[in-house]
Amino acid sequence: MSAQTHPASGQIAQGQIAPIHTDQAYNFAYLDEETKRMIRRALLKGLAVPGYQVPFASREMPMPYGWGTGGVQVTAACLTPDDVLKVIDQGADDTTNAVSIRKFFQRTAGVATTEQTTVATVIQTRHRIPETDLSEGQILVYQVPIPEPLRFLEPRETETRKMHSLEEYGLMHVRLYEDIARHGQIATSYAYPVKVEGRYVMDPSPIPKFDNPKLSQNAAIQLFGAGREQRIYALPPYTDVVSLDFEDHPFQASKADHACDLCGSNTAYLDEVIIDDAGGRMFVCSDTDYCSTRRAQGHVGRLGTAQEHVA
Amino acid sequence: MQSAALQGGFAHAPIDAAHAFRAALQAMARPGLVQRVTGAQPPAPLSVAAGVLVLTLMDRSTPVFLAPSHDVAMVRDWLTFHTGAPLVAADRAVFAIGDWLGLSPLGQFAIGTPEYPDRSATLIVEQPGLERGMAVRLRGPGIRDHVQTTLPDVPALQANAALFPLGCDFFFTAGADLMALPRSTKLEAC
Amino acid sequence: MYVAVKGGERAIDAAHAWLAEERRGDLSVDELSTRQIEEQLTLAVNRVMAEGSLYDRELAALAIKQSRGDLIEAIFLIRAYRTTLPRFGSSRPVDTGEMACIRRISATFKDAPGGQVLGPTFDYTHRLLDFKLLAEGDVAPAPVAQATPGPVPHITEFLNKDGLIEDQPHDDTQPNDLTREPLELPADRALRLQALTRGDEGFVLGMAYSTQRGYGRTHAFVGELRIGLCPVSLDIPELGFAIELGEVELTECETVNQFKGSKTEPPQFTRGYGLVFGQSERKAISMSLVDRALRWRELGEDNVGAPAQDAEFVLYHCDNIQATGFLEHIKLPHYVDFQAELELIRRLRAEATANATANATATALASTDMNEAAE
Known part of the structure; x- marks a missing residue:
């Protein structure tokens, strides 16, 4: 049991200067400094052993587990007041959870925010990698629900940890091969497992496998936070990341076989939207910044209009 | 404890x-890249960069080893006052600070375990200049x-890298500059 | 024309405003004060303190008010608040032998030194709705007896003197802190007990109940259950002595369970332990049963594959804040992944249909050939 004191009456321990209060009684970027140091140490070890899951003492955050608490803690440990933050969920800046997390950091860290991928210094994401290439100096923070790629093959943490230490990944290949036997191809379409620098098998978070090639040799730092599962892992820039496959069944990044109906892009990952009761549908870019940037440049898709202003 | 030990911490x-x-994150993510840091005024012989790393990463939960070069009363007091980190022998250290000679041989530090390779020491190696070596x-x-740089002892660092995924990780510091070398980096003498 | 869904921010603000209104309810009804919750919904306050791992009645009451009585939501509010608090040190271990008991019962002995104290319990109430409570009214004061000051010995210690129960030697090892270090398996008993004491009451109860029904039976007797206030003190290194910070209400349960023993050692009773903030006896008893079940390995028992024997299973699933978060997160948008699945299933179906058609054609052709051949 620890002595608890309300922050208002709290004395400052160990010669530290009183925290700057951005909002209410909370520290810069919400987390206390001790927690940030713990996360920061885990991040450095994560970078030193790419793809290895570093245990960290995840804290309860003011949003529920499953809502991105791991990503939020990683972002909070990385942010400086000079950062420009972008938050996306499903590729979009305007989904409710992205809005909520962006507001959280505006409030607790006072950072500038943006929807433009190229302008952001830190991007927190759930389920997508932006279409626009990232650059050196940028940080991409992933929210991860289940960090252990072997979890659905072996529910025991004690066992999976052993398997990673022994580089014993046969079970994963067996599972992928069973898919091929049953379906004629690997039936994993998201959270598709990868191998990092020829050593650790890693879960890339539930991004569609379309995004997997962007994990490899990316110029940005990629950080992964799993709050509930208390794990942090990382990919330094220019790291080799290979999607698991077989010689006779090579990995294929796939997407809907359409062009974006708003901006006409043939290369971006698409969401399918049902537009009427008759089951009519259209396809639009999942990356909202990419789509609107293209439209501003004059690209027009099948159902788009030039110079469109989105309400 | 001298009152000087109370000075030199972060202002904010x-x-x-x-x-x-x-800066430390960028350094560890991009081995060989030099970063400049500010904010600490630690007592000699601790450099500004090493002092900044101390204040940023260490606390009561991180045992620290001071090599003979840095095991002086002023440094001990400063470290204790600002971080509360316990001072320990090399084999129990999460962080170690000193010159290359004082930190050698690397074999005395934790290199992690096969199941927990993160449980290895991070060494802060004080250099007269980052271009030396x-x-x-x-x-x-x-x-x-690839990237070109200079390091104090290539064979010892190659041996450390050969332990991957185990091994120590390094920050090299001189004045306000720091550079990192994780265990994942392969070294070729040239 | 399709218009992308915008206005998430406005929708969120409006939802929050609506929530605040619903929380307050009918304005013509008096607002509930946190003092009222503290005083009159005490057991809810206790549960929130126990599973929130923060001993503060006022904040627990506030959390209950803010969460509209959803206790898991209230526990979540407390946990999120607690995690930001700076730590000034660790208290000395509380000595429950110094407890000022309001309740102390033993199921194993008819009487014991210090006596049995029934205390404020529902145990022997008849569960009949008391319609008088529909109207507000005063309660008659309960009779008061003279308290006997001084330490209250633990009943299981009487068994210990005779060597009838396993010895639990005093151990000053600093236990790991579950809230500051990631859970590592195998977890030692101190860590397991930490997880259980802040675990979900319903989950821990269900696990305990399963052991009683035969899934890892431990034959538990309640050796002693005590509830009361214990002083908490903190060592101040600068002063060189400990100061008392205040008192916490605790519920402690010690079970006496069936024996261990071997050819060389005579049989002995074994122990299960539960300690919970506040008056939370269902939780404390459940905890001690699950604690005992999890000790199968150190006591040399068989793992019969019961859920309550599986430390990984129990520890990874007992936290209701982790559980509710992950459970409820499936209502967040997942359309990117769903899209990937849609494409996969369409492709698999297209291939299956193509194969079936090809097979049917081949079969038809083959049978035509055969017919032709037969003709």
């Missing part, structure tokens, strides 16, 4: 530490193709 801990960590070419994660 949350903000100064945030900037310092970003043996010329070396670095390859590996964080490096596009």
